[in-house]
Amino acid sequence: MTTTPSYKDIERTKVLYDPQDILNSAVEMLSRVKYRIDTCADYNAPSSHITLKTIWNAYSELKSRGVKVRFITEITKDNMLFSKELMKITELRHLDGIKGNFGIADGIEYRASPTSKEGQAPPEYVISTVKTIVEQQQYFFDMLWMKAVPAKQRIREVEEGLEHQFIETIQDPNQTQKLCFELVKSARHEILVIFSTSNEFHRQERIGMIKLLKDLSAAATGLRIRILTPVDDMIKKR
16 A cells, blocks of 8 residues: 655755756756746846756746746846846846845745856755745745836836835834934935924934034025924924
């Protein structure tokens, strides 16, 4: 009587070092993806995926099979043409400063490697089907995907020389206050300030923000400063 192996029985992690073994393994994995593959890779990825023909052909076949392909990389002026090619077969997004490469196939298999050079396989290739590792890396990818911007937007920024637009949430109060001071000092034409409560006005006064605004206003540089705040008796007396 035979028994079906449990998920735990087939969980494993291994590392490949031979370039040909790495390429063969990557192509084999891509050939059996059924639903989705998520990849996060550094700025070398667009060129290396396209110049390695066996990898490029395997990725191209994913689209014809209806497999969803999400790809995050750092799009730069140097890899622009390759990124445009990659956009034809993937849903591509940009994220600054990506290091290394990893991917998840069908939510059950994790692959990772250090950076690779154009036309070459990476020097190491990690393969894991350990459920906890795969789930952690899938969560990490999804988090990065939410932060990344669509490739079309990033390409337009690069081609037109526009500054990269971003939204960042700062949780450290000290860093927030420091940024506010730097922002006020850098103003050249107009500063518009809203304080939600009179207590906030007094707090900013204690830490020196109100004095800074007064000094800038008195400097006769043409800088226009307007403040909107609820008032109390102390503020009225000013």
